[in-house]
Amino acid sequence: MALYATAASVLANVESRRGSIKGLVYASSFQNVKQLYALVCETQRYSAVLDAVIASAGLLRAEKKLRPHLAKVLVYELLLGRGFRGGGGRWKPLLDRHQARLKAELARLKVQRRVSRNEDLLQVGSRPGAASQVPRFVRVNTLKTSSDDAIDYFKRQGFSYQGRASSLEDLRALKGKCFLLDPLLPELLVFPTQTDLHDHPLYQAGHLILQDKASCLPAMLLAPPPGSHVIDACAAPGNKTSHLAAFLKNQGRIFAFDLDAGRLASMATLLARAGVSCCELAQEDFLAVSPSDQRYRQVQYILLDPSCSGSGMPTRQLEEPGTGTPSKARLQALAGFQQRALRHALTFPSLQRLVYSTCSLCQEENEDVVQDALQQNPGTFRLAPVLPSWPHRGLSSFPGAEHCLRASPETTLTGGFFVAVLERVEVPSSVPQAEASAPEISLSAAPRKKRRPRRTVAPRTLPPTEQEGKR
Structure with missing residues (x-):
């Protein structure tokens, strides 16, 4: 084979x-x-x-x-x-x-x-620690089905549905063929950690996305309403992009950029299987994308999940044992790119809300990058206070850093992650007041990537795919 x-x-x-x-x-x-x-x-x-x-x-x-x-x-x-x-x-x-x-x-x-x-x-060094206790999170792709229909399907297969979880202890206690609904994201199902769904017919048909809970936070916190124009700055492999499309209900436009041709090709396959029809893919360095380009004049939402050390990924230790903490030189190089990418993203004239995220645990790639961006844009953008009940907050490295979110296997039963939400303080003159109002996000009931500045390729629009299995 x-x-x-x-x-x-x-x-x-x-x-x-x-x-x-x-x-x-x-x-x-x-x-x-x-x-x-x-x-x-x-x-x-x-x-x-x-x-x-x-x-x-x-x-x-x-x-x-x-x-x-x-x-x-x-x-x-x-x-x-x-x-x-x-x-x-x-x-x-x-x-x-x-x-x-x-x-x-x-x-x-x-x-x-x-x-x-x-x-x-x-x-001992190869045994899974807290990361082995992270459950299998499965996001229901609402472009093709609903949580209720997916739950019914699993029940007919002999799985025992335990309802909505009320605590992390409920998730830790999952065993056998039991599963739960996540307490925060209504489209997220939770199965025991060793559950393998790669061959499941709903996954193969694009009705399910195998995506860690922490990785679902960026799109959920950006929450672009249907009809919006959105940039996914460093988009491959595409799970977050498909999540954004679900929020848009395929109504609006997503401009997705990635410089790696192989990852972009895999992403196109993933998005087609997920029924995403509102996304334009471009093999292009986001830093080379001009904010003054008329194609992006209506972009009010940007998701920036740049290349990072991956120090929060449980599988990173399997790839490169002993590399949980990247070298100082590597951190400096990554942080330099991340700072440039975030500064660039904040120059788009109609931008109202931006989510910056990494799968890194390092302050240099997280709080320090956000602090730099805020210092470069004094009085223009601020950190939005989000998910006040989330147990793991940003490091207290600057005033307001507690508005950032962190995640880890120990504290949130997810992979290691960092998320910051930046929102514009003042309305740009080029955007009408009614258009510029950021949507209210009900968080209590809330419903990667190597880049080198080189050639650019004109965006291509994914063909609409058949919306089978819709409720």
Whole structure:
């Protein structure tokens, strides 16, 4: 199967330090990047265990044409993964010949180390900590269906719906085939952490988006009303863009920019599957986009989620163990780009509301970037106070930073994240007063990316897709 060969190639390049898993996966020609990414991450996480089992079973001695990285991927799938439920292609008969020995060596390894679970075989540094307790969040794509219809579908499949959660403890207690409705976002379903829905028909049809709760906050807090013009400045891979389109109900325009052609192509596929028809994609550096361009004169909402260190992502430790804290030089380079991007975004003349977000835990990429932007625009923009009940606030590095939001596995049962909402204090003269009024957002009942300044490509509009499954 192409999946296993591609995964082996990515794994070999990662171990040779030729790039990160995410970058190599997106650079590959494999269509289902999420499936490939998950397989490589998990194979790498169990790398030492797999090496021990393969050596003890004598697999590479018996199959001299089988390359080590491919063997590692195949043995992971056989013993710890999906078990070749998808068929396995020509590799399944080969592994079948050694299946009994491989399983016996895994069992023997558990006995030797006095553990009963596969996860207990991991070295301490590779064991999941608080991040392993983060549940599976699933956003219902309201362009194609409704939360009620999705809940009914899961119930018919034998899942037990537990209603709306009232606390984080409700989410922690999820087990088996139980699921909940998130207490904050009415389109967000919550399943136990190990729930895999990549092959679920609703996901395959674009009715569901697998998206962490913290990643849903930017679009929710921007909340552009139908008919608005919105910029998604650093848009790929596209989950937030599809969320914005759901708020717009496909009425209005989203200008989405990203410089990476591969990520943009994957994003186009994601948006088409999600039924997004109001988005114009452009392979363009956002910093090269002119605020005076007449195409953007009605843009009142901007979502800026720039390239960052990713230090809040649970999978980052799997890609690059020991890189939870990026180097000072890398932080300075990232923060410099982030500051330029945020300053640039705030120059769009009709802008009323902007959400700045990262999946980083570093102050240099978060509070410091926001503080710089506010100092560059004194009296023009302010931090909007949002979600007063959110338990994790911005670091107290400057007055008003408590209006920013932070997220982490420990405090919010999500990935690590940072969000700040900036709103214009004064109305620009080019926009009528009635148009410039920012919408009221009822938050109590609330309903990535490498860039290098180079060539620009004219935007292309995604074709409308069929709106199957609408209620």
